[in-house]
Amino acid sequence: MSSTTARAPRHDGWPAMKGDQPNGRTIALLLLPGVGLLALLFGIPLVSGIFGSFGLGMGAGRNAGPTLASYAKVFGDPRYLAGLRTTLYYGAMAVLVDLVVAIPLALALGRSFVGRKLFNGLYKIPLAVPGIVVAFAMLTLLEQGGFLSRVLHLVGLSLPRLVRDPWGIGVIAAMAWKDIPFMTLIIVGSFAAVPEELLHAARAFGASPLRAFLKVRLPLAMPGITAAILLSFIRSTGSFVIPDVLGASYPLPLSVLMYQAFRDSNWPLVYAIGTVLMLASFLILLSYYFLTARIVAPAGGGGR
Template identity: 55%
Template sequence: MRILPHRRTLQLLLLLAPGIGYLLFFFGAPLLSALVGSFRMEDGSFTLNWYQRIFTRPSMLRGLSTSIYYGIIPVLLSLTLSVPLSLLLRRSFFGRKLFSGLYKLPMAVPSIIVGLMVIVVFERGGFFDRLLAPLGFTLPKLVRDEWGLGVIMAGAWKQVPFMTLIITSAFAAIPEDIRHAARTLGASRLSTFLSVDIPLAMPGITAAILLTFIGSMGSYAIPDIVGPATARPLSVLMVQEFKQGRFEQVYAMGMVLSLFAVAVLLVYYGLTSRIGNGSLKGAA
């Protein structure tokens, strides 16, 4: 029996309705409410003052730049560690199963615990500082320092397993025949990795970068615990504004962070589409 086009469309909409309804109710409605709230004064009138404060107040501007800084630097550090780790996990070695389970443990540790661990281990007078003291060395300031090194270390420690898991899957999805063909044609291991593995795994790599960047930029617990008091990211400033009852300001700050996340998402889709088109042209 042939199904009419309009009936097929109706069936498709009915199948998609639960998922779309869930997204609209639990994601779209709160986001729309926050967007409307970010343009309202306490008396309900329209205003741009909350956004103006973000882009004119020095503390807010520094908070925005700090959020971007904490979003980019830990991701770059995690990427430089995750790619070699993913290549290592592709090989067979003694204790590989145990290692592949242990490296994922940081994903199960809450961020607040990670922050406290950094204080205990890297704070002056902490574990490493006392360990180096008999040798005549002093650990540099790594906690609450101006450059946020403690935040970067803690963020990378949390992100490396997650990023490695995604990148390892991306490398594993590449057929071995392609690598063997490149080696047969005279390509070295390094050139095969750069010209075959990296381009084919790039969608997975960019997805890992995207997800970790968004999570790192919006992180609250780690920057609040081990970050410098003079440079607070927007996520920490949002909580401070919330405690003071300025909910409209919180909405505006959340919208700015969301805007940056959407911008990164658009860049991701543009990059992956270019890679896909380039791969298709190369295959043709």
């Protein structure tokens, strides 16, 4: 006698599913609105920009055929090469400052202390402050004759040049102030995902708190930390207002040079600079996946 039972048909309006799992057609239908919107709002402009960097699709009377003139300018003109170096320098230094502050801050937020809830809200305030406000606030604070300079003058001290200086200290400080809460949020979650039992086991085997952090918590949290580094680096290299207000007149980062090309209506150059910035971000993304794979793979194969 057969013991098979028939599954009752569904009458809730959802497509029929085999074994309560959606089939390929159902998944495609569910993904279509989101993927279609991304293709419309991101994919098409992106492809158009890449073609435009080669002088294609610029409209009637402006389409001179494929050309590498804009890329030759970006990689051949000393002004743009210096801009590329400055862009990478700003991004790397801002990320370094972010890490130095965000990791201890994330560790502190993982503990209980008086006023923790209040502090947990206060440190996120920079996330809500527009970049242009941050730029002019830093200008008022750090420039010669600004607030900090006048305070130091009262005690007979002078403030070194921190705005429009050759090292971009004001730019890096403003970028870091803006991005530290963003990086901290990610790292707090990464540290919280590390099981406390592993840390207790390390301490039970004689590891000091510092060694337990360096050998257990930090390696297990590295995928999240590298993601925070990646996102902060992309945000910093794409920043325009902060380096334009606080940076030196030369060399200018690519984001500012891109805006200048836009004001001159040099669209192929605008698209070429944007493509270079996008490729730099893509290389960083590949490095992130490579580093994450190397970090996760040993952990995944440890029990074999």
